[in-house]
Amino acid sequence: MPLVALRDLYKRFGATRALRGASLELEPGSIHALLGENGAGKTTLVRALYGQVAPDSGEITVGGKPVALASPRDALELGIALVHQHSMLVPALTVAENLLLGERGAEWLPPARLREAAREILTRWGVSLDPDARAESLAVGEMQRLEIARALSRGARVLVLDEPTAVLAPPEVAELLRLLTALRDRGMSIVLISHKLEEITAVCDRVTVLRAGETVAAQPLAGLDAAQLGRLMVGDALPPPGRPPATEPGPVALRLAGVRAAGLASVDLELRAGELVALAGIDGNGQRPLEELFAGVLARESGAFEVLRPPLALLSADRQRTGLVLELSVAENLVLPEAARGGAPPVFRAGIVNATELARAAADAIARFGIRAHAADPARTLSGGNQQKVCVARALRAAPGVLVAVNPTRGLDVAATAAVREELRAQARSGTAVLLVSTELDEVLELGQRILVLFRGALLEVPAGERSREAIGRRMLGEGAR
């Protein structure tokens, strides 16, 4: 009998059908892989198991008994713990406060007792952290270990980890996988969400594959190789990886020399016209400040920042927060940067909208990038892929000499990902200097003519002769850093 079973779950968010017949059966003492593309419903499914999503229909059983999970409290009481994809710590609280948060016990909890209890848990689970450190000061990997220790200290017998390796460098991934195996050997049941096939084949016992909200396979992992898993995941053979564009670099288009800013140690970078440079690195090593620097939102403290072939256009990592104004229409989003410049022609004349030009601009973008939406639709109503196409269209409206794209394919399906990557190549071929900042190693290898690594706010060059996952991975952990 499975320890935990989710059977035939359905869930709809507005127009999106996140789950449509998703199932998962977890055996005791096993590591179960939950595999699927971005948007396949993996996170929704485990959030349902953790009481954070109310399924529209379907059944969840624990130990064979149907359960109603109205909140995380219900799940925690049944011994189910979820480590979310993004840290679920309270940044302003200390390590000790975070560890004890939500735990039941004596109401009187002075700082000394809190610290003592926290130290005990940290020692027991082999996490060496200062109990008085604020959570916001921890590195991403430390946050994750803290969250796992917290889950274990609450007596979890089912541990669900949502894409835990996405924020880790390869050696850290290996360490995490060792920990999970050790826990399994002690009888813990683990659900590991990932879309990285090699991690799954390394440690998992069984696999459930979700495609478009539906469970399409549930079977033992033995005998499956990465290629077969990939086919199960996308329903077809994975498209062959592309290659970096073969272009000859032209004159320098962007130059950063010794740029320092909050979160950036010292950035030196030269980008040439027609060149596609990829910037790898683990999330949290300066991607956000670098993006803000290019957006003109972060002031630099020193150093030179020259755009020699203006304008510079930015594809923001977070479409919904910084990329688009979701309440405005597709057309309005397209021309917002022009409105910012006091209303530039032809869409604006003397600051007033020219309706004909606005309609034309939107129609052009919709046709050129295959955006499936009307000009007047609020951006909110578009799918992630179409939202990203609007962002691309907007970035290219200005005919940029320099294009910076930060994690441009995050959260997109296979087709949309391929389209965005091809557009970046096309831009490089047409003479634009393209900088791709990506935490996806595969993407970096597929697109970058030159590869750099962002580590603790500074750049490390990967020599052309060392283009391998291993060499890049070592630099992601700081090898070769000054």
Added chain:
Amino acid sequence: MTRARAFAEPLVATAVALALAGALLALLGADPVAALRALAGGAFGDSLALETTAVRAGPLALLGLGVALSFRCGIWNIGGGGQLAAGALAATAFATKSASDWPGALALPLALLAGAAAGALWAALAAALRVYRNVSEVLSTILLNFVALELVAWAVQGPLQEASRSYPQSDALPAAARLALFPGAHIAHVGLLLAAALPFAVWALLFRTAAGLRLRAVGFNPDAARYAAVSPELETARVLVLSGALAGLAGAIEVCGVTGRLFADPAGGYGFTAIAVALLARLHPLGVLPASLVFAALAAGGGAMQRSAAVPSVVVQVIEALVILFSIGFALPRREGA
């Protein structure tokens, strides 16, 4: 949301608020039916009542417009009352002290301009505190209301007090600085045309200009606006100052068109009522016109209700508060475009 709902919901909100206020009155031993009848009579009963309603709607439309603009931009200007008072004070000061130095034809436009400028300046204080000192405009605009109130109280018993020094009020404004009445009207003045026209101008600004697009972008998502090179600080400061100018203009129109001189507390309850107007209008500039008429009718009828049905006029505030609550509560928070 369908267009029908956009019109139906405010109506339902008003009706429910009226019913609840009636229930409160009944609970306190008053006769709600008589009160309602007196209220309707005071608001629409005869031509004077109708004119009273129209005259009250003028400042409410301008203040409500300012509130709608600022709320849309994500900035909480609760200081319409203070900005109106500043405008009334400046217009009076100009009209009674220095209008005679100017050609007669300029007296009125300059008085109105002085009012708008003073309202803008009063709001600019809050804008500056927000931009430079990170002070929430919610608190600063509210506190500036109290300061403006005392400032006017001081002025009408000090520098601007009438020459005879009998009452805490200013001298009457010179005729050149007064807004003319409509032909045959008792109290309805031509300043109402301005109040009726400005919502259309603001509508065009919001939905037909680059500035309006920036402003709406900032209101919905300041982060994305910033990434698109729009400065949320600058836009919110501009909107705050603009809404202050509208309120100041309303104050000037009050003294130049209605009261003819400055009294203590020129804003009355207009400042808070304007919030109800803007919310009932769903923050739409054109919706402000009918919404201001609703609350003007309540205000005009409230006085009559107190006289003939012995029901306190402040009960109107209860209705306003209920309309605000129903406007925000029964439609879940959401913001719409045009």
Added chain:
Amino acid sequence: MDAQTLQLAESTVRLATPLALAALGELVAERAGVLNIGIEGMMLAGALAAYEAGAATGSALVALAAALLAACALAALFALFALRRRADPIVTGTAVNILALGATGSMFRLLHPAQAMLSNAPQVGDVLPGLNAFTAAALLLAGSVALFLRRTRAGLSLRAVGERAEAADAQGLSVARIRWAATLFGGACAGVAGASLVLCLSDRFVEGMTNGKGFIALALVLFGAHRAARIVAGALLFGAASALQFTLQAAHVDVAYPLLLMVPYLLTLLVLALFAGRSRAPADLAKPFHGRD
């Protein structure tokens, strides 16, 4: 200490007491992530309820209970819209203030026609020589709030909800329940503050008698950087400013009365300009929590 200084000190404490009471309640609400700008209205409701119940029964205790009830009812209304319906807290709080102003005005006028004689409300006396019961309550409140926030499990939960509601929720805490409780507590404190206006500072109710004290209390929370002790210190500063204003007026110093009345508001603005930028508010303050999808 001469008599005049003593009197100044005494009125400082008396005037600071309602501010401290209201601000400490708001502190708890804000630490839970609830920005309640309706405390002005809740104070006003508390004041009227205390006056009516006190004048009718002659019992200060009954008056206090009535104040608590009235203020909590308004706080519940605020919570219903701002928490349950996730309406904007600033608009909701403003509506609560207008409602309280209109409702207390209507009720007071209906209950006491213009010519009727107003009876006095019972007065709350000193628990120790020179220490009024309300002042003692405020000091006790400051101490308990500080201990609660720093040294109890519930205090930790409350702070977590204010800093990051989704993280608290993921650890099995009920964000809604904690925020409701904090809002009601804040309302209750505002009610007591309002009651102190008629049971200690004056013996009558006057329409709109709070006159912005609720907003000054809100500013005090910022001034006090969300800490109980500093909020009490801030309340004393404001008490001193108001006391000085009365002293000057009594001494017939040649300053126009309205200008004196302006002082507390200008002082608040000044304090905000100097300190608001430095105060780190709870990260999830005034942000709605959506809970389960």
